[in-house]
Amino acid sequence: MNLFADIRALVLDCLQDMTTSGQLPEGLATGNVTVEPPRDAAHGDMATNAAMVLAKPAGLKPRDIAEALAERLIKDARIATAEVAGPGFLNLRLAPVVWQGVVSAVLAEGTDFGRAALGQGKKVNVEYVSANPTGPLHVGHTRGAVFGDALASLLDFAGYDVTREYYINDGGAQVDVLARSVYLRYLEAHGQEVAFPDGTYPGDYLIATGVALKEKVGDAYLDKGEQFWLQEVRSFATEAMMDLIRADLKALGVEMDVFYSEKSLYGTGRIEAAIEDLRGKGLIYEGVLEPPKGKKPEDWEPRQQTLFASTEHGDDVDRPVQKSDGNWTYFAPDIAYHFDKVSRGYDQLIDVFGADHGGYVKRMKAAVSALSEGQVPLDIKLTQLVKLFKNGEPFKMSKRAGTFVTLRDVVDQVGSDVTRFVMLTRKNDAMLDFDFDKVMEQSRENPVFYVQYAHARVASVMRKATEAGIAVDEATLRGADLSLLDHEAELGLAAKLAEWPRLVETAARSNEPHRVAFYLYELAGTFHALWNKGNDVPSLRFVQDDPKVTAAKIALARATSVVIGAGLGILGVTPAEEMR
Template sequence: MNLFNDIRALVIDCLGAMAAEGALPQGLETAAVTVEPPRDAAHGDMATNAAMVLAKPAGQQPRAIAEALAARLAADPRVAAAEVAGPGFLNLRLQPQAWQGVVGAALAAGKDFGRTTIGGAEKINVEFVSANPTGPMHVGHTRGAVVGDALSNLLAFAGWDVTREYYINDGGAQVDVLARSAFERYREAHGLSPEIAEGLYPGDYLIPVGEALKEKFGDRFLNAPESDWLPVIREVSTEAMMAMIREDLAALGVRMDVYSSEKALYGTGKIESAIDTLRGMGLIYEGVLEPPKGKTPEDWEPREQTLFKSTAHGDDVDRPVKKSDGSWTYFAPDIAYHFDKVQRGFDQLIDILGADHGGYVKRMKAAVAALSGGRVPLDIKLIQLVKLYKNGEPFKMSKRAGTFVTLRDVVEEVGADVTRFVMLTRKNDAALDFDFDKLQEQSRDNPVWYVQYAHARIASVLRKAGATLDVSDAALATADLSKLDHPAELALIRKLADWPRQVEIAARAHEPHRVAGFLTELAADLHGHWNKGNDEGSLRFVQDDPATMAAKIALARSVGVVISAGLAILGVTPVEEMR
C-alpha cells in the first residue's frame, strides 16, 4: 500500500473526468503531477501541484483548475477537505480512517511493506568496491562497499533485478608491485632480511603470503631472475589478496554475485572488439591532443595516439585508448569491460567509485552511451572520504596494513551493523566523520543507537502486552484501528505512510542514505510519542482495555515493521533489546 500513490491516482482520475467533460483539454501530460506531504504540516496532509503544472498546457488559470479539482477530490470518502492556496496549490486533508488503514496494511505486508515494482524487473548491474587486489580493504573501500550493497538491496526491494559485481583490477602495474613486495616476504620466510624499497607494499599482511610461497615453492625462486618468478608470484599473491578481500567483505555482510577480472580482457580479443566497435561508428581516430590544463606547449610533447571521440557523447575532450608505443591506455580495458556488461543484457549500469575518479565520469558515460546506442544509462556514484576520530584525535593507521586504517580495524572496533549504518548517514558525495566515541554514546547524537533503541522499545512493549494479548501480526491486523484517533497517533501513522514513497524516491535517485535518514526521523517520532505517553496515559501502548490496547500495540508493531524493513535494506540487524 502506498497511500500517496493512491491519492495521486485519484487526482489523475479526477483530471481525466474533467477532460472528458470538456473542463480540461484532452491528452494533457500528467507525468509531472505529484502528491507529496506539504512543506508545512499545518497546511494539510498532502499537497498536489496538478493545477500549477497543467495550467500552461491547458491554457487556463491554475486557480480555476485547482478549484474544479478540489470539488471533485472532496467527494471521495478518503478526503476530508480539499483547499486551494495561493495561485493554485491544492492542499488535502484525509479522513482518519484513511490513515488508520496504513497500520493494517503494514501488519498485513510485514517485511514487504513498502516493497514496490517500479523497477519492472529490469536488469541492473551495480559494480562496487573493485579495490586493487594489493592488500586489505581500507576505510574508503568500506564506505563504497556499504553504499553499493545497500543500494543493491534498495533496488531489489523496489523491483529491479540486481547483479552485484566486483571488477578485479589485476591487469596493471600495481600487481607487479604486489608480486615484488610478496617476493621480499618470501625471502624473509627463508631467514633473509626483506628489502622493502620505496614503492613496495610494507604491510605485515604479506608475511603469511611469503610463508605460503616458501611452503609451495621451497627455495626455487631465491636466486632466480625476476622474469622467472614474477608471473608465478603475481598470480599466487593476487589470489591470496582476493581471498583476504572476500573475507573482509564477509565481515561487513557484503556478498558479490560476480567477480570480473581485468586481466581476462587481455589477449582474448575483448579490448580489440570494443575499440573496433567504436571504430565502426566513426568514433576512433588517430590524432594529437592539446596540452593538458596547466601544461604549456613547451612542457608538452605532442604525440599521435589512437583517440576515442568521446566529445561526441558529452565529454570535454577526446580520450586516448592506445599510446603512441602501441600499448593500451588504462581506459581501453575499462571500455571493454563496460561493453561486456552491455552485451550481457543489462538495462542499467551503476559504478560506485572513489572520489579520485571524478575525471573518469564523463569519458566512461560517453563510452557506454556509444557502445549501447544510448540504450543503457550509466550512473557513477563517487564516494567521498571518511575521517576517523577517536579520543578527539584522528584514528591511527593500521600497523598491519602499513599505511591506512583497514575495514577490519573498523568492524572489529564497533561491529558490522554500526559500521554500515554510520556509513549511510550522509550522501555518498559528502565527506563523512566517523567518531568512535560518539558511537559509544546512548543518545540521539548516535543515530545507530537511536534507531535500534526505537526497535527495542517496540519489542519490549510487545513482550509486555503479550502476557494478556495475542500480539501476532495477524491478530493485531484485526484490531479496531478506529481507536487510533488521537492527533499524536495520526501524526505517527502519517510518518509510517510516507515509507513506501521514500523507498521509491531513494531507489529512483540511487540514494540509500535516504533510508537511514527516514529511519532516524521515524525513530524520533516513536520516541517522542513514547514520551508523550509518560504525560498522557491515553497515549501509552499498554492499556487496561483489551480492544484499545490491541489498536495501540498494532500501531507500535507497524512502526517496528518499517524500522525492520528499512534496516534490512541497510544491511543492519534490528535488535530486540538494548544491552
C-alpha cells in the same frame, strides 16, 4: 500499498472528470502532476500542484482549477479537507480511516510493505569496491562497499533484477609490485633480512602470504631472478589478497555475485573487440591531442595515438586508447569491461567510484553511450572521503596495513551494523566524519542507536504484553480494531509509515540509499515522541486495561517495527531486539 500514488490517481481521475464535463480542455498533459507531502506539515497531509501545472496550457487561473478540483476531491471518503493555498496549490487532509488502513496494510504485507514494481524486472549491474588486489580494504573502500551494497538492496526492493559485481584490477603494474613485495616476505620467511624499497607494500598483512608461498614452493625461488618467479608469485599473491578482501567484505556483510578479472581481458581479444566495435561506429581515429590545460608548449610532446572520439558522446576531450608504442592505455580495458557488461544484456549500469575518480566520469559515460548506442544508461556515483576520529583525535593508521586504516579496524571497533548505518548518514558525495566515540553513544544524536532503540522498544513492549497474558501474535494484531487509534500522535505515526513506499521509489529513482537512513531516523523520532507522550497522557501508552485498545496500539507499534526492520534490511543492518 502506496498511498501517495493512490491519491495521485484520484487527482488524475478528477481532472479527467473535469475534462469530460468541459471544465478543462482536452489533451492536457498530466505527467508533471504530483502529490507530495507539503513543505510545512501544518498545511496538511498531502499537496498537489495540479492547478499550477495545468493553468497555462488550459488558459485558466490556477485558483479556479484548484477550487473546481477541490470540489470533486472532497466527495471521496478518503479526503477530509481540500483547501486552496497561495496562487493555486491544493492542500489535502486525509480521513483517520486512511491512516488506520496503512497500519492494517503494513501488518498484512509485513516486510514486503513498500516493495515496489518500479524496476519492472529490469537488469541492473552495480559495480562497487573494485579495489586493487594489493592489500586489505581501507576505510574509503568501506564507504564505497556499504553504499554500493545498500544501493543494490534498495534497487532489488524496488523491483530491479540486480547483479552485484567486483572488478578485480589485476592487469596493471601495481600487481607486479605486489608480487615483488610478497617475494620479499618470502625471503624473510627463509630467515633473510630484507628492506622494502619505496613503492613496495611493507604492511604486515603480507607476512602470512610470504610464509604461505614458502610452504608451497619451498626454496625454489631463492636466489632466482624475477623472470623465474614473477608471474607465478603474481598469481599466488593476487589470489591471496582476494581471499583477504572477500573475508573483509564478509565481515561487513557484503557478498558479491560476480568477481570479474581485468587480467582476463588481455590476450583474449576482448579489448580488441571493444575497440573494433567503436571503430565500426566511426569513433576511433589516429590523431594528436592538444596539450593538457596548464602545460606549456615546450613541456608538451605531441605524438600520434589511437583516439576514441568521446566528445561525440558528451566528453570534454577525445581520449587515447592505444599509445604510440602499441600498448593499450588504462582506459582501453575499462572500455572492454563495460562492453562486456553491455553485451551481457543489462538494462542499466551503475559504477561506484572513489572521489579521486571524478575525472573518469565523463569518459566512461561516453564509452558506454557509444558502445550501447545510447540504449544503456550508466550512472557513476562518487563516494567522498571518510575522516576517522577517536578520543577527539584523528584515528591513527593500522600497523598491519602499513599506511592506512583498514575496513577491519573500523568493524572491529564498532561492529558491522554501526559501521554500515553511519556510512549512510551522509549523501555519498559529501564528506563524512566517523567518530568512534559518538557512534557508540546512546543518545538521539547517534542515529543508529536512535533507530535501533525504536525497534527494541517495540520488541520490549510486546514481550511485556505477552508476559502479562495479553495476546500480541500476528493474527491478533491483524484483527485489531484500528478505529481505536484516533489520537493525532497515533495518526501522525501511521502517516509517517505511509511515506515508506514513496520513499523507496524516490530513493531508487535517484540511486540514493542514504534517503532510507534519513527516513528511518525520522520514523524513529515520530515513534519515540508518541512513546514519550504516554508518560504524560496515560491513554497513549501501548498497554491499556482494555485488551481491544491494547491490541490496536500494539498493532501500531508492531507496524512501526516492521517498516524499521525493512529499512534496516536494505541498509544491511540487523534490527535490535533489545539494547544493552
